[in-house]
Amino acid sequence: MTLAPPSDQLAATASRRGRPARGSGRASGRLPIGYVFVSLYALLALAFGIVPSLYAVLLAFTNPAGGFAGVDNFVKVIGDFRFWPAVLHVTLYLVIWLTGLVIFVVALALIVHAVRVRWASTTLRFLYYLPGALAGASSVLLWLFVLDPTASPVSGLLRLMGFNSFVQVIQPGNLPAVFAIIAFWTGAGGWIVIMYGALNNISTDVIEAARIDGANTVQIALRIQLPMLRKWVAYMGVMSLAAGTQLFVEPQLLSQASNAVVPNDYSLNQLAYQYAFQQNDFNGAAAISLILLVVALLLSWVFVTRGGLFERE
């Protein structure tokens, strides 16, 4: 409750600050109450959304002395010998992860939705969702165990695939798939539940009509449910694509756990981290962050403006 007084003050100052504008703009009446309610949020949005973005832009286009640097920082980071390998790593990871995500999430959602027994369907969804509790570092640690043939619960399977030691599992060629599996394990359940919710929203009349017309379960899934899910699949794809470009914690921990068999500049975000904290080059770090931020912004912008998912009815 100690939070209340300063917040109230903030609200008061924010609304007071807004008040003079009213005289010029609005015809009459007091300040719209809406401003008071959004003031704190607007303040946070300014402090942790807009200002840092602008500051990153500023840093990316200046040199350490503060002078205008043009695109020098971008030329520098893109010319860095570590940049393109990192782009390639992240791209490979995204291709594997997104393909797997779309195919398996849609398939599993359709199958779970077709399960008629209520408790079975609920239990399945909960079991699939459960790994979502282990996000971030916890899930990576757990997978370190699973991928280490000496301790793994599936060591038989690993040996069958020709992996006899942890180092063999995390050879560079395997890493995109390894990261994709970890990301799928933690994230897929949430998407399955969301797809399931979207399937529930498809009118039963449509399904019933198709059934009367002689369509079987598979035909209904392919010809009716799948097209109606398209928007949600696109949503999942865009969100996952944007999140995937940010790859950090998985390679970071794996690098630590493998004595740098996995390099600590494997992904773009790690490279930005290296620039900021190993080379003390904030301008270079800002340039990489800005590239990633622009990619994320473009994706989300396209989705907000074209997706039509968030229109108010």
Place this chain on the structure above:
Amino acid sequence: MTSLTSERRNQAGLRGWGGRSLAGIVLIVFVLFFLIPIVWLLFAVTKSSHGLIVSNPFSPGSWADFAANWNQLFGFQGGAVTGWIGNSALYSVGALVITLFVSIPAGYALALTEFKLRNPLLILTLVVMLIPGTALVLPIFLELNTVGLIGTPLSVILPMSFFPFGVYLTYIYFSTSIPRDLLAAARIDGCTELQVFTRIALPLAVPVVALVAFFSFVQNWNNFFLPFIMLPSSDGYPIQVGLTSLLAATPAFNPSSAGSDSIQLPTLALGTIVSILPVLIVFLFSQRFLVSGMTAGGTKE
């Protein structure tokens, strides 16, 4: 004609049967995929590091081994783990409280009041909501670095309190579930705008407050990148970042760390469980709404 339909029905039935068993196999394979690591983790913490390697992965160990692992974990660096859990609680709950205090009124205002900046703010919310949380972390670090907040709890709590998804959920809830007439009636009865919000809208918004609290808490607790960047000293780590210290002290993954204060594999497994326990408990209590697809309900077509 009749024979044709019955034949077709037979075919469909056969295909249905084959398809059904295929679907069943897919479901079971994925249950195993999602569950085996978690179940194994529960068994692993009851074993000694020797037992972990030689015994059946799905057989229970002993209580004594569990106690030994427990003591090793909480004795690490003079009880560092307890401190990390406390930090996690402070950061997650602190940010959660601010998030609720900030997001619920904002969502309400965006949904049910008119003001000039409403649309820009709404678009900003949607855009930032769709940006992955990590995209802004380095820029925020660079910003907070200039004002000297790095290393303080606020450097984690404040950025986490900015939670556009919470505002979005509240916005959707208020704009679909609360009839405007109800609020108008309250105004006619003499409520001030503040009273309309606190006495009418807020009591009706309990489900969405719970939903926002759930997402905010889980996300804050699991956040790795932000505290990893903002908090240079081990004293300030939340448990998620503390796990990296445990990992660094595990000889099995970092051979150079073999020493007196080292961590064995089962202890590291226990650390993993401890780090997710609060979220797991929240998950178990919220399972009904989690699986109902309510998360998607906000955007009904």
